Amino acid sequence: xxxxxxxxxxxxxxxxxxxxxxxxxxxxxxxxxxxxxxxxxxxxxxxxxxxxxxxxxxxxxxxxxxxxxxxxxxxxxxxxxxxxxxxxxxxxxxxxxxxxxxxxxxxxxxxxxxxxxxxxxxxxxxxxxxxxxxxxxxxxxxxxxxxxxxxxxxxxxxxxxxxxxxxxxxxxxxxxxxxxxxxxxxxxxxxxxxxxxxxxxxxxxxxxxxxxxxxxxxxxxxxxxxxxxxxxxxxxxxxxxxxxxxxxxxxxxxxxxxxxxxxxxxxxxxxxxxxxxxxxxxxxxxxxxxxxxxxxxxxxxxxxxxxxxxxxxxxxxxxxxxxxxxxxxx
Amino acid sequence: xxxxxxxxxxxxxxxxxxxxxxxxxxxxxxxxxxxxxxxxxxxxxxxxxxxxxxxxxxxxxxxxxxxxxxxxxxxxxxxxxxxxxxxxxxxxxxxxxxxxxxxxxxxxxxxxxxxxxxxxxxxxxxxxxxxxxxxxxxxxxxxxxxxxxxxxxxxxxxxxxxxxxxxxxxxxxxxxxxxxxxxxxxxxxxxxxxxxxxxxxxxxxxxxxxxxxxxxxxxxxxxxxxxxxxxxxxxxxxxxxxxxxxxxxxxxxxxxxxxxxxxxxxxxxxxxxxxxxxxxxxxxxxxxxxxxxxxxxxxxxxxxxxxxxxxxxxxxxxxxxxxxxxxxxx
Numbered sequence: 001x002x003x004x005x006x007x008x009x010x011x012x013x014x015x016x017x018x019x020x021x022x023x024x025x026x027x028x029x030x031x032x033x034x035x036x037x038x039x040x041x042x043x044x045x046x047x048x049x050x051x052x053x054x055x056x057x058x059x060x061x062x063x064x065x066x067x068x069x070x071x072x073x074x075x076x077x078x079x080x081x082x083x084x085x086x087x088x089x090x091x092x093x094x095x096x097x098x099x100x101x102x103x104x105x106x107x108x109x110x111x112x113x114x115x116x117x118x119x120x121x122x123x124x125x126x127x128x129x130x131x132x133x134x135x136x137x138x139x140x141x142x143x144x145x146x147x148x149x150x151x152x153x154x155x156x157x158x159x160x161x162x163x164x165x166x167x168x169x170x171x172x173x174x175x176x177x178x179x180x181x182x183x184x185x186x187x188x189x190x191x192x193x194x195x196x197x198x199x200x201x202x203x204x205x206x207x208x209x210x211x212x213x214x215x216x217x218x219x220x221x222x223x224x225x226x227x228x229x230x231x232x233x234x235x236x237x238x239x240x241x242x243x244x245x246x247x248x249x250x251x252x253x254x255x256x257x258x259x260x261x262x263x264x265x266x267x268x269x270x271x272x273x274x275x276x277x278x279x280x281x282x283x284x285x286x287x288x289x290x291x292x293x294x295x296x297x298x299x300x301x302x303x304x305x306x307x308x309x310x311x312x313x314x315x316x317x318x319x320x321x322x323x324x325x326x327x328x329x330x
Numbered sequence: 331x332x333x334x335x336x337x338x339x340x341x342x343x344x345x346x347x348x349x350x351x352x353x354x355x356x357x358x359x360x361x362x363x364x365x366x367x368x369x370x371x372x373x374x375x376x377x378x379x380x381x382x383x384x385x386x387x388x389x390x391x392x393x394x395x396x397x398x399x400x401x402x403x404x405x406x407x408x409x410x411x412x413x414x415x416x417x418x419x420x421x422x423x424x425x426x427x428x429x430x431x432x433x434x435x436x437x438x439x440x441x442x443x444x445x446x447x448x449x450x451x452x453x454x455x456x457x458x459x460x461x462x463x464x465x466x467x468x469x470x471x472x473x474x475x476x477x478x479x480x481x482x483x484x485x486x487x488x489x490x491x492x493x494x495x496x497x498x499x500x501x502x503x504x505x506x507x508x509x510x511x512x513x514x515x516x517x518x519x520x521x522x523x524x525x526x527x528x529x530x531x532x533x534x535x536x537x538x539x540x541x542x543x544x545x546x547x548x549x550x551x552x553x554x555x556x557x558x559x560x561x562x563x564x565x566x567x568x569x570x571x572x573x574x575x576x577x578x579x580x581x582x583x584x585x586x587x588x589x590x591x592x593x594x595x596x597x598x599x600x601x602x603x604x605x606x607x608x609x610x611x612x613x614x615x616x617x618x619x620x621x622x623x624x625x626x627x628x629x630x631x632x633x634x635x636x637x638x639x640x641x642x643x644x645x646x647x648x649x650x651x652x653x654x655x656x657x658x659x660x
Contacts, residue, residue, distance in 0.1 A: 032471050127457075
């Protein structure tokens with residue numbers, strides 16, 4: 001890196017003048033924005049050797065995933081993406097071209113999602129590390145969906161398909177498994193390296209009356225546990241109804257892993273898990289389908305606490321966590 | 331660290347329920363706030379071996395300085411502190427007690443400044459690293475003071491005294507210099523390790539009609555350069571009028587450094603440099619004095635560009651940067 005000032009100046013030039021809610025962007029002591037009636041803010045760390053390996057992904061992919069994973073938290077609130085701020089720690093062996101390529105990945109996802117890059121900080125660091133701050137907007141706090149509103153009788157539904165990011169991680173760690181995945185290998189790896197935040201689906205679910213929502217970043221079972229705890233309810237999930245990405249079963253079998261560990265315990269699919277009043281589910285499903293996103297009912301909200309998983313022959317234990325495959329957990 | 335979830339749960343418990351602008355705090359996908367008419371956001375990296383050394387400062391002091399340095403950017407806009415978000419990277423040799431002590435330092439500064447700790451992320455990392463996001467508020471964007479509004483004829487003024495943080499850094503790096511500092515040594519080291527953001531002074535300067543403002547984090551001369559560039563003006567600084575902290579001259583002499591390098595080129599004093607219409611300076615000075623903060627006129631805004639430094643016998647060159655003393659620059 002030439003110098004912090006030079007790099008920031010080059011980035012500011014690329015990003016252009018502030019617009020939309022952003023009144024002052026990069027180049028002052030702070031960014032200045034004109035917010036709506038409610039602001040949603042999330043911060044996420046993304047560190048080499050813990051959350052990703054540079055041997056698996058180009059700087060561009062690393063940048064893309066960092067922002068997508070951060071925006072997924074806005075999706076889980078049903079918020080409109082507003083601004084993103086990037087703290088970048090640059091190791092000695094990443095040159096300026098690599099830094100710019102990483103920012104290009106961030107910028108691409110920002111452009112695809114209508115997010116303004118509004119500020120950041122650049123520093124040397126012992127490993128490539130990012131901290132992403134994302135700010136979302138809504139007209140009022142009541143329009144944002146917390147984890148805490150699920151009620152007994154609500155239906156539990158999930159967007160898209162699960163298990164793909166975990167299977168993709170296995171393929172990256174053990175390339176000899178790619179044969180078992182066949183044609184699905186590329187899509188599974190892409191699911192791990194370049195996930196998509198379900199921003200439109202999150203806003204549609206909020207509009208459809210979702211009572212609680214979370215993104216599946218830690219894994220379906222642990223994330224359901226967060227909703228159960230915050231809502232003071234039990235969540236019952238029929239594991240047979242959970243949509244599974246193509247190739248997940250094959251990769252799990254070849255790896256000697258329980259496929260349910262990938263589907264229920266593997267994180268980073270960045271799908272949304274929502275509780276909805278039963279009478280709202282069909283309308284929500286139809287609304288999401290217009291944008292090409294599936295919504296599948298996988299269980300129900302009950303009185304009690306914790307997560308109850310049903311297998312083909314009755315209750316099953318939570319699968320062994322998938323964290324053991326990841327150097328540092330998520 | 332026991333686990334990310336455990337540590338976050340313990341922190342959320344300590345911080346208590348959300349209040350003020352904060353509608354939803356730690357424990358959901360995002361924090362939710364009810365903002366005012368304008369929001370000011372800044373992010374800052376704070377990395378071991380680059381910005382601080384653990385051998386110099388306790389985890390509590392590291393936490394204090396990280397938040398104070400971040401809040402200084404809100405001070406420089408004249409914003410009201412709102413919320414802070416902490417991304418913490420924990421190395422293998424920092425135990426949970428150390429992490430909690432670091433958060434205690436952050437919490438202490440949050441309490442002193444009326445800042446709500448609204449969220450964060452915790453991860454393993456190869457070195458102790460923090461990324462702080464601070465969010466400030468104002469009734470409208472026009473009330474926030476950018477770097478860009480200085481006009482020829484304005485007076486240039488600085489709060490407090492400069493050079494202390496750089497002299498304190500020299501004392502920490504070369505303890506044999508402490509003798510030269512005498513009674514001032516402790517205050518100089520405290521200036522480096524536990525700076526105070528000039529939040530009240532920033533708001534008073536904004537109310538008094540400051541046309542441009544910046545915090546002195548990189549050094550008076552380079553920070554004046556940022557204001558000059560953004561405002562499209564020249565800034566003239568009379569180096570003899572810049573208030574110098576007690577002991578700075580003695581430490582510089584003992585270290586074989588030019589005292590002006592510490593005063594004009596040393597950063598991290600976190601004082602505020604403001605441009606004000608000449609007729610507003612006295613009222614601003616009186617307002618700050620009530621809070622115990624001095625305001626000193628040190629120069630003027632002129633047509634042209636860049637920073638002109640005046641010594642006792644006319645123009646002087648910018649002092650050699652102070653960055654060479656710091657492993658990574660700021």
